[in-house]
Amino acid sequence: MAILTENSSNLDLTISTPGFSSSPRSDEGSSGEREQLKLDMNRLPSSHEDEELSHGGSAPPCKKLRLTKEQSRLLEDSFRQNHTLNPKQKETLAEHLMLRPRQIEVWFQNRRARYGFFFFFLIHFLHYW
DNA sequence: TCTGTAAAGGCCATTACATCA
């Protein structure tokens, strides 16, 4: 899979994920049920749900989600290509992964925080060694 | 040109929750 920034000046993204489609799949395989559950939990809340939450409705705030392997993998691939996202890329990724843009943003932020420095250090270490 | 200001985005520290041993 790859997310290609076709042109850094124009903000288009090409996302192709073998075995992963943003559209719901009816032929979910063996790992199916548990994974499907995760996807359901992780899916972007409908505008109605969103509205309820944002208006402080009686519904409890969303529990912390766990990203699926596919979601993580896709995010990881994007991160490898670019450690930061422009708004368009964020939007596209969010749409593709059925997450909120804020979640994409948070993932990249945490990713940079956890491994960014490590890899920076590692690369320079290898380079000079 | 400068200057003040609001909006947006990034980073950091921290919290809170899910999972595993």
Next chain:
DNA sequence: AGTGATGTAATGGCCTTTACA
């Protein structure tokens, strides 16, 4: 089944940059 450790999603605050009047 209960518990502590660990990993990580999420939040809030602060800072910098940018656009605009």
